[in-house]
Amino acid sequence: MQKRGVPFILVFVVLVLLVAGCGRVPGGANARDTAALAREAQSGTQGVELEIQPNFPPATVYDLNDLTALVEVKNKGNFNLERQDCFVQITGFDPNIIRGGFGLPQPCSQSTNTLEGKNVYNIEGGFDQLEFTSPAIQLPDNVGEYNPTLQFVSCYNYQTHASPLVCVDPLFYQVSADQKTCQPRDVSTGGGQGAPVAVTNVNVDMIGQNRAVFEISIANLGGGTVLSPGAGIQNCGGAVLSRQDLNKVQYEVRLSGQSPLNCKPRDGTVLLNNNQGKIVCTFNIPGTLAYETPLQINLQYSYLDSQSRTLRIVKTPG
Incomplete structure (x- = not known):
């Protein structure tokens, strides 16, 4: 029984080593895949892209409610951005109506100091989410409705x-x-x-x-x-x-x-x-x-x- 068990143990050890070895292959599975990823990282015409999250802001809001906008910021190019290199700002509204700093510029990267560009290890590039809030909307007397067109502006060095x-x-x-x-x-x-x-x-x-x-x-x-x-990019909007x-x-x-x-x-x-x-x-x-x-x-x-x-x-x- 012991002699029959030894080959089984050897086969098991070999399989473990093979699986562990496969897990250590970085990025692409081989040199050809890595070269293809490198070409993809060095191509394209995008830089910073903004994605406004659904229902933030909503299409309609009552004037006594809070207003929140959520914006996902994506670095779709291949140049890394430090905090001082990229800002997002919301414009196009009357600050006397939408108040509380809703239009203040924010750095594109909040959770880290760098918004990473795409590379062979992260072909989609880095991203972060920004929140813009107004705790107080106040329409003037005798004004029943206000319809601003909000501009979500990104300004960055590249x-x-x-x-x-x-x-x-x-x-x-x-x-x-x-x-x-x-x-x-x-x-x-x-x-x-x-x-x-x-x-x-x-x-x-x-x-x-x-x-x-x-x-x-x-x-x-x-x-x-x-x-x-x-x-100046901090307030370019x-x-x-x-x-x-x-x-x-x-x-x-x-x-x-x-x-x-x-x-x-x-x-x-x-x-x-x-x-x-x-x-x-x-x-x-x-x-x-x-x-x-x-x-x-x-x-x-x-x-x-x-x-x-x-x-x-x-x-x-x-």
Whole structure:
């Protein structure tokens, strides 16, 4: 009986080890799954998304009742947001009627200091829930009904990181094509990079000897409004924004870790026109052989987005 029991014990131990080993596989089950998740995390055109919870606020409320709005804030892009980088505010109502701080801005992250962006371990990104309350609604005398359109406004700082693979050829006009490992050509980067402002295309030109010019096209694909990185975001839903605050994106471009000889616009800030903009950078390309390398593009900006909800406030009978 003991001899027959030993194989059973060995089989049981082997099965336990196999199950434990499977449990230690992180994220995707294998390298291919992890690579697919990484591509998904580095794509898309969303940033912060607001989801107003059903019946909060309700469609109709009596003026002597409390008013509560619940908003789920989701970071659907891949840039992590600290508490000072993202705020939500409700506007569009008379503060003399809906009182008690209902319109005060709140940080997007209440339960933690960071609202995490999507990554291979959390492909949906982080989220939090905010509560806006008014303990006292008071309609003026002889006013039986008030119908404001509430604006739920999100304002946040964000960044886009793109690294398209480009071919550079220091001796483009001097060496036979049969001797080259790659040919300089334009690169399409459609689908976004996990942020509302995206690099959409890179045109590559070799000029003279050892010089490469990159024309980088960027676009606002998120459906909201791009703000200058210097624009105040804490109260942007209620602030007056000037033309200087709108449609400005700061940029930095590097190739193989080196800085460009020059870029245009020269001040490092591109102004979007009809949500489109261009950056042109020239690099010195040392050596004699053609090769592929990532063109590292970093965009910094603030972003404003909103959605509306109609509210009906009715005078309490009596």
